[in-house]
Amino acid sequence: MYRTSTPFALAAAVAAATFGLAKWHPFSPTTAAAPAATRGDATRGETIFASTCAGCHGVDASGGVGPPLAGSGLRAADVEAVVASGRGLMPPGLVQGQGAADVAAFVASIAK
DSSP states (O other): OOOTHHHHHHHHHHHHHHHHHHHHOTTOOOOOOOOOOOOOOHHHHHHHIIIIIHHHHOTTSSOSSSOOOTTSOOOHHHHHHHHHHOBTTBOTTSSOTHHHHHHHHHHHHHHO
8 A cells, every 4th residue: 555645754754864964974084184284365265265165154154054164263274184085065175276275264264
């Protein structure tokens, strides 16, 4: 006997499981030693953040799909390591090179 509520219950269970795994980060790679941080420009980093990162971390970096970064206490070297290796739903290498250093400098400036 097939009930009409079964597909809705299944969809709700899949959505809940997906959301739970996204928040839990069970498959996050372990963080390797942070690479030597290059000096970044926080002003350029703010522009890159707005176009690349704000969709997940929020326009004011207060969080969204991604964790809040404002007031998080992160250091530039830590941010560069996460940008390079990725974490949770964030793919590795989303921003690279000088852009990554600039974003790291911006995030470190708002993380204090």
